[in-house]
Each structure stands twice: as C-alpha cells, then as structure tokens.
Amino acid sequence: MKTSRKRVVITGMGILSSLADNIAGFRQALLNKECGVQDSTRFSHWFENARAAEILQDIDYAPLDAETVSAMDNAALWAYKVSKDALNAAGLTGDLEETGMIVGVSSAGTEAFLPLFEQRIQDFSLKKAIYSGGFASCCSSVSTLLGLKGGTELVATACTASPNAIGMAFDYIQNGKSKTMLAVGTEPIYLPTFAGFYALNVMHAESCTPFSGTSGMSIGEGAGAIVLEEYEHAVARGATIYGELLSYATSCDAYHETGPDPRANGAVQVMLKAMENAGVTPDQIDYVNVHGTGTEANDRIETLAMKKVFPDAVDLPVSSTKSFFGHNIGAAGIVELIACLVTLPEKKLLPTLNFTVPRPNCDLDYVPNEFREKDINIFMKNNYAFGGNNCCMIVSTRPGTVPVTAYEAKRVAISGMGAVSAIGHTLNEILEHIWSADKSPELTGVKFNGDTLTEAVELLDVLTRTHQFDDLPGATRRLQRAVLPENNVHFKTFQVTALEPRRHLRRFDSRKATRGGTFALIALAEALNNAKHKIKRDGHELGLVMGMSRGPQETTYKYLQSLKPDPRKVRTSEFPGSLMNSIATFCGISEGIKGYTTTLATGQNASLGALTYGYEIIRQQLQPQVLVGGADECFPSMSLYMDAVTEKIQMTSDPREYQVYGKEAKGFVPGEGACMVLLEDLDAAQARGVEICAEIAGYGKSNSISYFDADCADEKSAAMALAIHRALADAGLTARDIDLVCGSSNGTKESSEIEIGAICLAFGEQNPQVPVVNYNASFGFVESCAGLLNLAVLADCIRKQAVPAIPHTQVFCDDRINFVKAPLKMAIRHVLLVGANEGGNYNAFVIRG
Incomplete structure (x- = not known):
C-alpha cells in the first residue's frame, strides 16, 4: 500500500x-x-x-x-x-x-x-x-x-x-x-x-x-x-x-x-x-x-x-x-x-x-x-x-503547489553483520568468545606520545594553580595517576592486536588507512559477504551511514601537533583525514559505495542514531540497501585524560574488573573496533535467498534536559523510558511483548543508574521480570558502536534461542532487575535494545526475530 x-x-x-x-x-x-x-x-x-x-x-x-x-x-x-x-x-x-x-x-x-x-x-x-x-x-x-x-x-x-x-x-x-x-x-x-x-x-x-x-x-x-x-x-x-x-x-x-x-x-x-x-x-x-x-x-x-x-x-x-x-x-x-x-x-x-x-x-x-x-x-x-x-x-x-509523492513503506531487515574487536577479528570469533564465558582477553597498555605527556603535565600544573579542581574532589590525584603512573597503574584498554587486513579484504591501501578506518572496512566487508552482496556497478544503490564518537584520533592528533610552533607549516596530508567523515570516505572509496552517505558524530552509541537514519532510508524506499556502523580506535589523547579526571575510565590491568551493573562499579575500560550491519527491504532480502539476521520493528528517540545538572538521574531515566515507550508504540507492541532487554550502559555508576531506572519505569508494571543483559564488558566499551555490537550478540541469541550471561559482574547493583547471571535457554521473539550517549540522548529499538 x-x-x-x-x-x-x-x-x-x-x-x-x-x-x-x-x-x-x-x-x-x-x-x-x-x-x-x-x-x-x-x-x-x-x-x-x-x-x-x-x-x-x-x-x-x-x-x-x-x-x-x-x-x-x-x-x-x-x-x-x-x-x-x-x-x-x-x-x-x-x-x-x-x-x-x-x-x-x-x-x-x-x-x-x-x-x-x-x-x-x-x-x-x-x-x-x-x-x-x-x-x-x-x-x-x-x-x-x-x-x-x-x-x-x-x-x-x-x-x-x-x-x-x-x-x-x-x-x-x-x-x-x-x-x-x-x-x-x-x-x-x-x-x-x-x-x-x-x-x-x-x-x-x-x-x-x-x-x-x-x-x-x-x-x-x-x-x-x-x-x-x-x-x-x-x-x-x-x-x-x-x-x-x-x-x-x-x-x-x-x-x-x-x-x-x-x-x-x-x-x-x-x-x-x-x-x-x-x-x-x-x-x-x-x-x-x-x-x-x-x-x-x-x-x-x-x-x-x-x-x-x-x-x-x-x-x-x-x-x-x-x-x-x-x-x-x-x-x-x-x-x-x-x-x-x-x-x-x-x-x-x-x-x-x-x-x-x-x-x-x-x-x-x-x-x-x-x-x-x-x-x-x-x-x-x-x-x-x-x-x-x-x-x-x-x-x-x-x-502546496506541488503534488506530494508516495512510497511503499518497507519492513527493514538486517541481512548482514560484521565486526572487529579485541576478542575477535570476525563476528563469529567474537560470538564464540562471548559464549565461552571462561575466556578473558589481556588488556593492552596505551603508549603515550611524549608531547602528550608533556602537555598533560603542564595542564595539571595550570589546573591546580587556578583551583579548577576545587569542585571535583580527588581530581588532582586522578590526573596525577594518569599523567605520572605509580605502582604500574597505567591506562590499559581492550585493543585489537595481530590484525592482518589483507586476510579479510580484496583491496587495501595501507597508505591511506587509519586504524579506525581499517576496522570499519573489515567489518563492512564481512557484513556484505554475509549478506551475499557484491558491489559491482551498482554502488549508487548502496548507502553508508557511520556513527562516530571520538573519530580518527591519531590523524587528528598529528594534524593538531603540526600547528605548533608555526601554524603556517601545518601538515596538509592529515587535514582531510582529521575530519569526522574521513572513515566513511575511506570505506566509500575502497568499496565504491556511492549512495546515501553521511556521518553522525553524536558520541557514545552514535551508531544507534545512524541505525535510525538507515532505517528511514530503507523504510521510505529511498535506497535498496544501506550499511550502518561505527568504529573506534584507542589513542592516548587529552580527552582520555579528561575522562580519567571525571572518573569515567577505569585504570586496571584486569578485564574482569570491568563490571557493568556491578554494585561497586569503577567506570569503563575503553575498547576499539567496529561493527557494521546491512539494512534492506525484508521482502527483497528473502527474494535473494539471504538468511535474515533480524528485523527492526520500530524505534524511539528522546533526550533529557538536564545536561548541566549531574544530579538528575530520575529525569534522565524518565527521558530514556520515553524513548522505550516510543519504540514500543512504533512497533505496535507493549512491554508484555518483550522477551529480552539489552542495555548498552558503559558501566559507570551514573550510566547504569539511568539505564536501570528507565527499564524499571518501562517494564515495572507489565513485565518486571524481563531478563536484562549487556555485553560491553566482553569487548571493552567501544564507544560509537557499543549498541551495535550488543545488537550483533542479540541477533545470535534470537537464532539460538539462548542468552549468554552478563560477563564478569558477580554482585549487581539493583535487585529490582532480572539480570542474566547464568546462560539461559528461552523463547525469544522480540528484544528491546536501548542506548545512550554521554550527553543524554537516548535510542530504543524493538528487534524482531
């Protein structure tokens, strides 16, 4: 119709x-x-x-x-x-x-x-x-x-x-x-x-x-x-x-x-x-x-x-x-x-x-x-x-003088998925690791450039002398630990190691490839391969929507450093590569993707915003297929120091200490990698004989209005709950119809409190015992695509009709929630995925098996 x-x-x-x-x-x-x-x-x-x-x-x-x-x-x-x-x-x-x-x-x-x-x-x-x-x-x-x-x-x-x-x-x-x-x-x-x-x-x-x-x-x-x-x-x-x-x-x-x-x-x-x-x-x-x-x-x-x-x-x-x-x-x-x-x-x-x-x-x-x-x-x-x-x-x-056009609203299917992370260079490797709960990767220490360390030491002195830490108790000590590590307490992250791009890609130009771009391209190629799609002369029929958080950090750092001491001698080779859309550019050029293309940079879980845009493009029949994804690279930037100061990042050498929803949460451990999904019309995918990973049945968005107030968890939970209600309404469902809820909290106390509060508000009356999961601790918090990586696990749960346990966390922070503490066998038809960025922007999706 x-x-x-x-x-x-x-x-x-x-x-x-x-x-x-x-x-x-x-x-x-x-x-x-x-x-x-x-x-x-x-x-x-x-x-x-x-x-x-x-x-x-x-x-x-x-x-x-x-x-x-x-x-x-x-x-x-x-x-x-x-x-x-x-x-x-x-x-x-x-x-x-x-x-x-x-x-x-x-x-x-x-x-x-x-x-x-x-x-x-x-x-x-x-x-x-x-x-x-x-x-x-x-x-x-x-x-x-x-x-x-x-x-x-x-x-x-x-x-x-x-x-x-x-x-x-x-x-x-x-x-x-x-x-x-x-x-x-x-x-x-x-x-x-x-x-x-x-x-x-x-x-x-x-x-x-x-x-x-x-x-x-x-x-x-x-x-x-x-x-x-x-x-x-x-x-x-x-x-x-x-x-x-x-x-x-x-x-x-x-x-x-x-x-x-x-x-x-x-x-x-x-x-x-x-x-x-x-x-x-x-x-x-x-x-x-x-x-x-x-x-x-x-x-x-x-x-x-x-x-x-x-x-x-x-x-x-x-x-x-x-x-x-x-x-x-x-x-x-x-x-x-x-x-x-x-x-x-x-x-x-x-x-x-x-x-x-x-x-x-x-x-x-x-x-x-x-x-x-x-x-x-x-x-x-x-x-x-x-x-x-x-x-x-x-x-x-x-x-009113031009007749309106019409379209046939399409059902939006995920027909291909691909991922790269610290626990695997393909989606299958990642899923195998998650189902093998006894496995735990080693964290890799971040190697800071000497210029960054010198800058951070100077900044520490300025902030201390100007009393800018007065409203952040313990901030001076935290930045000192970050800048001048003692007792071997360094920044350590879930980093991708031993990656050989040419094993995964038909074409790869290492001269133009950034670390994040490489991750994105490998995940993209896997998603296309899984969907049985080869780009020939139809690149204009395929779109690409990327969600970014910190962007191409290493290239940006090199470009900004070249401004000193004389900005007239800046290195132009890094200028275009420092832009947020450079990773989408690299992927588009590498694979010949010429359709609807854009980059969103909404921070953590930006790829979930990209997913809403890709959904609209397919639903309105603007493109036959759209790739949606996100990519992150771990790089020792000044923003890493700022996150240490504000107690977001946990400095640990033991990945098991990253405990999402834990009673004694200490912050997140950064991760790197990429996740890409291919969206297309459900009927068209089935006609091609492709196995459907899942269907996006509806989504909702909202945002809080308490950005300048750190003590408004209730308002922020209510805002996220609004996104959930909007997603359920869009899918024509109620809370009773949801079999599983997947959060993507980064693991900080504030992030988890908001997410848990929202789940209680949305499901407390109609479905209080709905199982709740989150797998960020498996691969580290890969900022832009944390939600998509969790979505990839959810699609596998639907296929297997089983759910792996939340990794690492032993003592949970809230007994109102039915956290999945051990693997479950269960019937799964509808899953709710929620995600937030650091500024209070919320997305919720109903995923149908």
Missing part, C-alpha cells in the same frame, strides 16, 4: 552571519549587496593576506547567565541563539516534548582545547572542556536550554552537514516521530580549519569570485536554524509559512579525499535523486543556489554537473551566495537556504557578487553582480564536501 508523503514546511528561521544577527538585518544586507569578507581580526597575525567573513558583533545570549555562557563554546552558543530565534519566529515556545533537533557542524568540540595547540595553555578551562569538549556537546547543551525532548543528532559531513541535518529532520516528520523539528547549522572558524585551507593554497587573496576571475575561496563563519513542521499542523495553528521542503538526497563520489569526481557523477546523481524524490523534472526547476566556492575545481565540476542534469542549463539561472558571507563550512547549506527564503518570495534572484571574466568551462547564467526580478516557485539548493559527500534539497516558495 502506498503512503503519501507529508508536506513539510518551514515556519521559523534564525540567522547569525558576518552580515547580521537577525533575519530582517540579514535580508537587508543581502539586498544591499554587502560583502562580509574582510581582513581577519583573528588570523592576520599568523597568515599573510588572511581574509575571512567573521562574526564580530556582540551577541545577546539572554536569558542565559554568565556561568552558563562561560561553560559553552561558540558552536553551542550560536546554535542556541539561532534556534531560540527560529522557535520564537515559529511561535513554538511552549511544550516541546515531541520536538527533536538535528545539528550540522564540521569542527565542533574544538574551542575548549584551543589553548593547548595555540600555545596558551594558561587559558585552559576545565569547565568548558567538560561541557563543550565533546563533538556533540552543542546538541546536549542547546536541547537542554530550549527544553527539546524529541532526540538529537549531530551530522558531521563537513560542508554538507547542515543540509544533511535538514534532510534528517525532514525524515523524522515523514515517519510521524514529530510534528515539528529543529534543523541547525553552526560553524565558528578555528585555527585548525583556517590553517588547513590556507595551507592547501585555496584561499582567495581578496574576496571570492565564484566562476570568474581569480580562483579561490573565502572562508566564513555563521549559524542558521529553521523550524520544519508538518503542513497541516502548521496551518491548524495559524503559523507563518516561508517555504516547503519537497525533498532532499545525499550521495558519495567514492573518488578522492578532497577533490571532486572530474566526471561529476556524484553531483549529477544527487540532483537526479532529489528531483525523483520530489516528483519533479529538471524543467520545473526555476533556479539553483549552487555550492560555488570559487575554487577552480569546484566551479568547473559543478558547471559540468549542471549541464548533465539540465538540458537547457545555459538558460537556467544559478548563483553562489558565498561571495556575500563566505564559505560557512558546516553551516553553509542552511545559511544559504535562509538567504534564498528571505529573497526569492519577493521575486529577488540572488546574484553572484564580484563576477568578472568567466573562467574556462564556466559558461552558465550565474546572475552576475545584480539582483534579477524573477518569479521562482521551485528551486534547488546544492552543497558538496570533502570526501565526496553531496547533498541536494528541492524547495518551493509556494507551499
């Missing part, structure tokens, strides 16, 4: 750019043809001819108090400001329990650690590191401050992050998860980003002139937010409607880490797919707001792509708005979309400023220099990113 897509409209906007900090001022600055690119105030003392579109105005963050502002970085503060403005403009200031938030950003979590690689360690703030040092911390802080409870995600696909975030928010409304969603892009420009682009020699000496004159980009910073709302809901409450989002699509070039495909195949594919999803044809597109960075490669390839998609491309007006406010990286797409929405309804077609003599092969109508009067109904918004990530949105300025 066909399901008509819901109309999704835009009912609120917020903006912060070099041009203005409000919608009215932004519109007027555009109409005045103002250019925000000028000599940089922050980077000129490092770089010659440093030009940027910077946010220099004083920003009012009322009603936030000074203490809260000091704990947040600009990525979070800017996201808060524009989100609040967008919600106010939409008239949504009451109960936001159903409203979720998707944020797009490229270099989040950077500001707190700037003092370390800008050689001003005396300015380091422990409070800012705790509350803003995580990549997804802006999601947690902003959702808390705004009272959003619909769940959050952070998209980290560099320059396509914010349009991809808009697309994910669109999907939430399509699946009925929410009537309203907030999509945000936020991007301060920090030294690592500026230095990387500067060293690549792609910066324009003055201001960018897309498609003409001298090539080169102008970097900029900014933030934007839009409220997406289901059309009937918006009309019923009398909301102002600024436009309708008809569709979106993503793709991957699978070509190069930085350069676009010279044939423009990925850019062509994403435009055609977005139009197909919207049910429109090229002749219906009235205008295209292009990526238009001003670099030679981008402008030439983007022009070629337009010619391949549009038969009458020479007559179609296209323009780049980066000549107004620079390239806003992760926030570029949403800021440019807002620029369109405040001008196009007034029949004002945005020009490409600074246009002079067209460059070779740039021969389209770029609307040079002056606004043009034109009535626009349907327009296209394109963005492209490092790693070959492409994103396209189709938007109408006249909501």
Whole structure:
C-alpha cells in the first residue's frame, strides 16, 4: 500500500552571519549587496593576506547567565541563539516534548582545547572542556536550554552537514516521530580549519569570485536554524509559512579525499535523486543556489554537473551566495537556504557578487553582480564536501503547489553483520568468545606520545594553580595517576592486536588507512559477504551511514601537533583525514559505495542514531540497501585524560574488573573496533535467498534536559523510558511483548543508574521480570558502536534461542532487575535494545526475530 508523503514546511528561521544577527538585518544586507569578507581580526597575525567573513558583533545570549555562557563554546552558543530565534519566529515556545533537533557542524568540540595547540595553555578551562569538549556537546547543551525532548543528532559531513541535518529532520516528520523539528547549522572558524585551507593554497587573496576571475575561496563563519513542521499542523495553528521542503538526497563520489569526481557523477546523481524524490523534472526547476566556492575545481565540476542534469542549463539561472558571507563550512547549506527564503518570495534572484571574466568551462547564467526580478516557485539548493559527500534539497516558495509523492513503506531487515574487536577479528570469533564465558582477553597498555605527556603535565600544573579542581574532589590525584603512573597503574584498554587486513579484504591501501578506518572496512566487508552482496556497478544503490564518537584520533592528533610552533607549516596530508567523515570516505572509496552517505558524530552509541537514519532510508524506499556502523580506535589523547579526571575510565590491568551493573562499579575500560550491519527491504532480502539476521520493528528517540545538572538521574531515566515507550508504540507492541532487554550502559555508576531506572519505569508494571543483559564488558566499551555490537550478540541469541550471561559482574547493583547471571535457554521473539550517549540522548529499538 502506498503512503503519501507529508508536506513539510518551514515556519521559523534564525540567522547569525558576518552580515547580521537577525533575519530582517540579514535580508537587508543581502539586498544591499554587502560583502562580509574582510581582513581577519583573528588570523592576520599568523597568515599573510588572511581574509575571512567573521562574526564580530556582540551577541545577546539572554536569558542565559554568565556561568552558563562561560561553560559553552561558540558552536553551542550560536546554535542556541539561532534556534531560540527560529522557535520564537515559529511561535513554538511552549511544550516541546515531541520536538527533536538535528545539528550540522564540521569542527565542533574544538574551542575548549584551543589553548593547548595555540600555545596558551594558561587559558585552559576545565569547565568548558567538560561541557563543550565533546563533538556533540552543542546538541546536549542547546536541547537542554530550549527544553527539546524529541532526540538529537549531530551530522558531521563537513560542508554538507547542515543540509544533511535538514534532510534528517525532514525524515523524522515523514515517519510521524514529530510534528515539528529543529534543523541547525553552526560553524565558528578555528585555527585548525583556517590553517588547513590556507595551507592547501585555496584561499582567495581578496574576496571570492565564484566562476570568474581569480580562483579561490573565502572562508566564513555563521549559524542558521529553521523550524520544519508538518503542513497541516502548521496551518491548524495559524503559523507563518516561508517555504516547503519537497525533498532532499545525499550521495558519495567514492573518488578522492578532497577533490571532486572530474566526471561529476556524484553531483549529477544527487540532483537526479532529489528531483525523483520530489516528483519533479529538471524543467520545473526555476533556479539553483549552487555550492560555488570559487575554487577552480569546484566551479568547473559543478558547471559540468549542471549541464548533465539540465538540458537547457545555459538558460537556467544559478548563483553562489558565498561571495556575500563566505564559505560557512558546516553551516553553509542552511545559511544559504535562509538567504534564498528571505529573497526569492519577493521575486529577488540572488546574484553572484564580484563576477568578472568567466573562467574556462564556466559558461552558465550565474546572475552576475545584480539582483534579477524573477518569479521562482521551485528551486534547488546544492552543497558538496570533502570526501565526496553531496547533498541536494528541492524547495518551493509556494507551499502546496506541488503534488506530494508516495512510497511503499518497507519492513527493514538486517541481512548482514560484521565486526572487529579485541576478542575477535570476525563476528563469529567474537560470538564464540562471548559464549565461552571462561575466556578473558589481556588488556593492552596505551603508549603515550611524549608531547602528550608533556602537555598533560603542564595542564595539571595550570589546573591546580587556578583551583579548577576545587569542585571535583580527588581530581588532582586522578590526573596525577594518569599523567605520572605509580605502582604500574597505567591506562590499559581492550585493543585489537595481530590484525592482518589483507586476510579479510580484496583491496587495501595501507597508505591511506587509519586504524579506525581499517576496522570499519573489515567489518563492512564481512557484513556484505554475509549478506551475499557484491558491489559491482551498482554502488549508487548502496548507502553508508557511520556513527562516530571520538573519530580518527591519531590523524587528528598529528594534524593538531603540526600547528605548533608555526601554524603556517601545518601538515596538509592529515587535514582531510582529521575530519569526522574521513572513515566513511575511506570505506566509500575502497568499496565504491556511492549512495546515501553521511556521518553522525553524536558520541557514545552514535551508531544507534545512524541505525535510525538507515532505517528511514530503507523504510521510505529511498535506497535498496544501506550499511550502518561505527568504529573506534584507542589513542592516548587529552580527552582520555579528561575522562580519567571525571572518573569515567577505569585504570586496571584486569578485564574482569570491568563490571557493568556491578554494585561497586569503577567506570569503563575503553575498547576499539567496529561493527557494521546491512539494512534492506525484508521482502527483497528473502527474494535473494539471504538468511535474515533480524528485523527492526520500530524505534524511539528522546533526550533529557538536564545536561548541566549531574544530579538528575530520575529525569534522565524518565527521558530514556520515553524513548522505550516510543519504540514500543512504533512497533505496535507493549512491554508484555518483550522477551529480552539489552542495555548498552558503559558501566559507570551514573550510566547504569539511568539505564536501570528507565527499564524499571518501562517494564515495572507489565513485565518486571524481563531478563536484562549487556555485553560491553566482553569487548571493552567501544564507544560509537557499543549498541551495535550488543545488537550483533542479540541477533545470535534470537537464532539460538539462548542468552549468554552478563560477563564478569558477580554482585549487581539493583535487585529490582532480572539480570542474566547464568546462560539461559528461552523463547525469544522480540528484544528491546536501548542506548545512550554521554550527553543524554537516548535510542530504543524493538528487534524482531
């Protein structure tokens, strides 16, 4: 049966750019043809001819108090400001329990650690590191401050992050998860980003002139937010409607880490797919707001792509708005979309400023220099990113004028799984180890680089002298133990050893492979093999959604260290590899994956967020198959020290001391590895004769609003329980129908208390004796994919109709819960999997055998 897509409209906007900090001022600055690119105030003392579109105005963050502002970085503060403005403009200031938030950003979590690689360690703030040092911390802080409870995600696909975030928010409304969603892009420009682009020699000496004159980009910073709302809901409450989002699509070039495909195949594919999803044809597109960075490669390839998609491309007006406010990286797409929405309804077609003599092969109508009067109904918004990530949105300025499309909702099956961990290099090896409960791996000591140790010792001195440990009893001693180990108490982790990639892979380029990328690629290859799928010339039919926590740590460390002492001599070879989407890029290029591709960096259990996105892609019949996964590498970074200070990490040499749900829990032992699952339409998988691992029957999301309050376990448990109730409702089940519950608590006291409290709230009345398991202590806490690794064990439990015991824990912390203390033989039909990230974002899934 066909399901008509819901109309999704835009009912609120917020903006912060070099041009203005409000919608009215932004519109007027555009109409005045103002250019925000000028000599940089922050980077000129490092770089010659440093030009940027910077946010220099004083920003009012009322009603936030000074203490809260000091704990947040600009990525979070800017996201808060524009989100609040967008919600106010939409008239949504009451109960936001159903409203979720998707944020797009490229270099989040950077500001707190700037003092370390800008050689001003005396300015380091422990409070800012705790509350803003995580990549997804802006999601947690902003959702808390705004009272959003619909769940959050952070998209980290560099320059396509914010349009991809808009697309994910669109999907939430399509699946009925929410009537309203907030999509945000936020991007301060920090030294690592500026230095990387500067060293690549792609910066324009003055201001960018897309498609003409001298090539080169102008970097900029900014933030934007839009409220997406289901059309009937918006009309019923009398909301102002600024436009309708008809569709979106993503793709991957699978070509190069930085350069676009010279044939423009990925850019062509994403435009055609977005139009197909919207049910429109090229002749219906009235205008295209292009990526238009001003670099030679981008402008030439983007022009070629337009010619391949549009038969009458020479007559179609296209323009780049980066000549107004620079390239806003992760926030570029949403800021440019807002620029369109405040001008196009007034029949004002945005020009490409600074246009002079067209460059070779740039021969389209770029609307040079002056606004043009034109009535626009349907327009296209394109963005492209490092790693070959492409994103396209189709938007109408006249909501309700384009017929909605329909799709046949699919049942979503897991048809293949693969994994790498410290206890096995294949999923079968891992499962064999888990069922052999007497086995226990040896932990491997982390080898710290001398520079990191020196930095940590200096930081210890600064934090002690400035009394920043006063609110953390015992913190000084813990950091001393971490920095200057005594009695052989070192950081030890579950590390992958003796791995031989070429035994698992047909193709493997060790020169470009990071440790995390290698794990991901091996797990990916196993998942495809188990699903009997070989990629030939159908790479565009296969998507890839990665969930990341700390990302490519070793590459990032090398890149940041190269900023010292002279950022002009930064190593460009590590710059693209330090991005969160670099592992997805590596896998895509290695295997030729060209379909829907994105990277989420929502922290611990990020791959569960990726699983919800992959589920939507299959359910809505947007792709035949999607790979979903996560990968982590153990690396002795400063974030490891911070976790030691806050008692998250347990420093032990005995893996048996990692006791999840234990009465005397001491924290988690880090692990590394990867897990990948292949999702596809259940009927299609069965038609191929594939053995189905499991079916995703439904999911739910929520988040707590107590990020700044450590003593709110009850509120956080209630928030996780809400995600469970939403998952059960989505699957059409009740708590009585669940045979087994699997948690993915990292094992810290707080994490376990929240998870146990949620299970009691959700099952206490109807199914209080439901068995509960968690296998993180088997392979160490592999942050991004802990939930997926547990899911792999659950699929095996369903197949065997048996359940292994929770490893290591002997004395449990709560006698209300029926923890699985010994192997069970039992009938298993429906399993509930729950997971949380460190900032209070919760996912729950109903898995059907």
